[in-house]
Amino acid sequence: MFLFKPAAADGTANEKSMLLAVTFKATAKTVYAKALAEYIASSYAEPPEAYRDDLRVLDELREAATAALDVSPNVLKRNTRYYGQLSFILSKFPADVGIGFTWHNAFVAESEASGQDLYFERAAVLFNIGAAYAQLACGESPNDKDSLSRAFGHFQHAAGVFGHLRQKTVAECRTQLTTDMSPHMLSMLESLMLCQAQECVWRRSALSNMKDANIARIAAYVADIYDSAIQSASQGSLSGTVPAGWLDHMRVKMLYFRAEAQSRKAMDCLANSQYGEEVARLQAAHECCNQIAEVVAADQRWAQQLRTAVLEMARSQADLIGGNRKRAEHDNDVIYLDPVPSASALTAIVPYKMAQPEVPEIVENPGKFLGGEELGPPLFRGLVPFVIHQAASLYEDRKDQLVNKDLIAALDELTADCESVLNSLNLPHSLEAIQKPVGLPPSILVGADEIRSEGGFIGIKRLMDSAIAANAAGAALLAAAEKALDAEAGEDQCVRLGAAAGSARAQRPESCELTVAFRAEVAKYQDVLARARESDAAIKAHVDTWGQFFSLLGSPRDEIERQVPQTTTNPITDPHHSQIVARLQQYMSEVTLMKRERLKSVEKLRRIAAEDDITPALNEEMQRLAAQSATPILQFELHQFEDMFAQHLDKYITWRTYIDEERMAQSELLDSVREANQAFIVARSSHPLLQQREKALTNLDAAVKRYREASFNLHDGARFYASLETELAKLKNGCEDFAMARHLDAMELMGVAHGETPADLARTPDGPIPGTRSQQQQRPNLVWDPSMPLKYKAPK
Known part of the structure; x- marks a missing residue:
């Protein structure tokens, strides 16, 4: 250091x-x-x-x-x-x-x-x-x-x-x-x-040897500033910081220079034959000297902190002023007889600030x-100044907000709106039945492969059965925990039965007081299991409803294709109907082209944004300002670059126009699709085979989604039950351990050895407990069976 x-x-x-x-x-x-x-x-x-x-x-x-x-x-x-x-x-x-x-x-x-x-x-x-x-x-x-x-x-x-x-x-x-x-x-x-x-x-x-009047004014300002310093030093927060003796030093100096100002002004009065004012000012100076003496005495009483030089200066001044005061009072009393004004009547000495x-x-x-x-x-x-890096980072944030969260997000929203409209019209599925009358759509084939890999309907039934069994197992653990608590409560009643007032048995803590937390935990998990059973029941109903479709999707591909209505040629053979289909196909092609071109535009916009680096412009601006500045320490603020940010972001304004044009073009194209699709629906309404195939494909596509939902929920439920089982087992063990500890305490209170049941424990409030000594006097040495908590039986 x-x-x-x-x-x-x-x-x-x-x-x-x-x-x-x-x-x-x-x-x-x-x-x-x-x-x-x-x-x-x-x-x-x-x-x-x-x-x-x-x-x-x-x-x-x-x-x-x-x-x-x-x-x-x-x-x-x-x-x-x-x-x-x-x-x-x-x-x-x-x-x-x-x-x-x-x-x-x-x-x-x-x-x-x-x-x-x-x-x-x-x-x-x-x-x-x-x-x-x-x-x-x-x-x-x-x-x-x-x-x-x-x-x-x-x-x-x-x-x-x-x-x-x-x-x-x-x-x-x-x-x-x-x-x-x-x-x-x-x-x-x-x-x-x-x-x-x-x-x-x-x-x-x-x-x-400046004039006394001027020296008095200079001294007056010294006293005024010392007074200001004293006010700052007297703040409570500085009590432990201002060095010892400084405050007294400044007080002595303030009084010294007030006395000096009055003394010098008195000398000026003497030179101008103002004998009464001379006396008054020397008296005022003498009063300051007396105040200095009080400060010095207090300083010496506690622990002398004032410096020797300051003390000597104050003593010399007091001696000089005291002598001059006596001389001036004597001369005025004997010779001049000039009226002596009061201290308050004296003209203030105007400080001379230097x-x-x-x-x-x-x-x-x-x-x-x-x-x-x-x-x-x-x-x-x-080294590039740090603020330039900050400005470049800020510009990147602004650019990211504009490009990704405004422009690209708007284009993605347009595409999403387009997809939503097509899905609501069941396009392109309704056209696939015409364009691809043989075979299955790829989405259904991929879904069927996933379902087969997971065991199909049998696999999901197995997961369903496991969930139901896990719920039952959890309920059994809860029942065992509650049974242990109930048994302990009954035994606690027996211990109290017939106990003398004030005895240890009568004062024993009641079971209901000690099992509040256990009972609350049991109630909480009972509610959890009840809600889980409701969820399992909903999933089971879902699986049962779609079971036949799950079974079909779990079959080989040729079996699925055989179950779906097939067409070998386009059933819409009427020329007018064919023209309607062709028009709808053309509009759908235009939609596909529009989305493809839009993706290209998005990639182009991302490429422009990636290549947009404002750092060279910031460095150029910094060098320009540095050349104009008289100092190399340039104090930049981020707000100074706002105009530059706006100028660089102007290049993206044309993209807002492009988005507006895309929005208008898409709206017109979708209106045409809706019109053509309505005509297509009317045209195929007389062809039941197409309707049957379309309906079958729609159902299978929905079944794939339902299977995925059920599979996800059941796998998630399996993880839930595994975690829950651990918690319930811990709760059951805790209840049984508590009940066993209370039983041993009861035996000790009754004063019997382990394995024996005292007469008081052999009676419930309603009568003897079956199997106790009160009914079986011929069965001594009752033994606790660990496999059945709180139940006792005689060894065979």
Whole structure:
């Protein structure tokens, strides 16, 4: 694991610093190369070897950015370079590419967050960029004007980075983040950096001997921003995240700069001979010093967290203001006698805002620096952006919806409607009796072969008998289970009969309480068997009804042909009738041709769709936009390709016209078929032989379907009964085991040895149980026969 070491500029470790720095987030070691290489090979269908150098450089960038080094400008440069490359590769890969990242809370090392999310990784790196700016600022000298100017810039950049992180970057993360990256914490850090940037301006102004009135305004804004930072840090969700002492540090600083603003304004009043206002402002400043003393006292009572430098600064200020207040009060009382206004009557000091968040351009627009010295050449430049793959996939979905689910489905529906109409007219079966008067249709021949292979009518009767026998066997198992429960209930009554109140026999759990689940199971399976018997009866009636046809279809082919009425020539010999048949045959030929041509059209449409690849056009558009863009980081959104999708899908509009034409042509052709078929029906109505043959073929065709239905149902029933038998046997055994256990318990309660029946068990509530000792005193040593549960008899 690579972890940042605490830097020397870290505010929590530097007692001499009056500024707070932000510690780096620590991270665990992560390697890109293997996961990205596998993703490139599997998802982009490109050789990962072409990107071997890019993979190596990316791993080196992360390792360098997270190396254990003290704070320096190089740390900032390494993190910024890694951040810039991350921003670029996010346009090449999906965020959840399959690489896991773990980052610790910057202020609570024990807290961490993990996720397979490149946005999460980029956000954590950006946090460390803000921390690096803060630490560089804290490392500058507080007594040198140029150092203070550099610190001012660093703090503004830190504030800008934390603000950018809060407003944009964190919102993109798909991982649950640690509290140091929560909106309240980032808002607090942004305000804190602005406080300290404005504080640098104040310190530089003091070193430059700026007018006291202006210094007062600068200090007033420092106090205002510290107040804003305190409000963010006081959120309950941050109680365990804000470092110890930070809140008191910010309170002391806020009060210090309020006192500073009033003190400086008092000096300006003295210079302008406003002696009464001078006194009032020094009194207001003194009140702030008193409040600081309360914060310091509370801090020291619990555990001193305030830094020595801050305490010394506050003491010096209190001493200075206290001395000036006494001098001003004395002078005014003795010499000037100027009225002293109340604190509420004092004119507010207008803050002078100098510090403001400043997002470094390399953070806000890293693409502008790719290819330059700051970020280096962009990695994976030749890889097609991930959004292009997404757009191509989306277009494929749109195309599939249009081609398969709209166009081809409409054509298939037309064909299905055509088949439905022909079936309702019994075509082409009615024509087959004319066109093929000798022999059987292929559908009947194939069906007959299947029926013979399954044993014919005898085979299906055997399946039917097996189903009935399986139902009876199941009923027998249920009866045995119920019998065991009934026997146990009777024995339970006998045990209670004559039992003394409060005795173990009287308090024994009743049978009806213990057998609720068993009884429910028995009732459930009785209902199942009853419904199965109804289903079997329906199938049996079905088999009996079609039995003669099943028997015929199970016969050899020549026997089936002999049973079907035969014709050796076309019985419709009348020329007018022959013309009617020829016309119907012509229409049926046109129907066949129409369906054949439609199939060819469907295949052509599928071929066009298969060859329709939008990827080259997407790549061309990407290259065009890249040429126009000032940055290589192109942020594409899928909605940007909607116009291109519509343009490419326009080529299928002509197919909608084709479908409308097919629908109209089919409707006209089917109307002609109906008309010709009606004439054909009238023409053959005087030829009973044809009607008999057609009827026979129709019946045989229906019988084939009925046989298949019955066979399927009976085979399915066999599987059902096999499974049911296992469940019923388990239930029967459970009931018998329960009854046997209760019997042994009863024997123990009666205090007799196994094999003996006590007198109380020899009587039922209505009298003695036949065969017990009360009737057979000459038959000792009754023995339980395992083959007959709960029944007892004397050994022979």
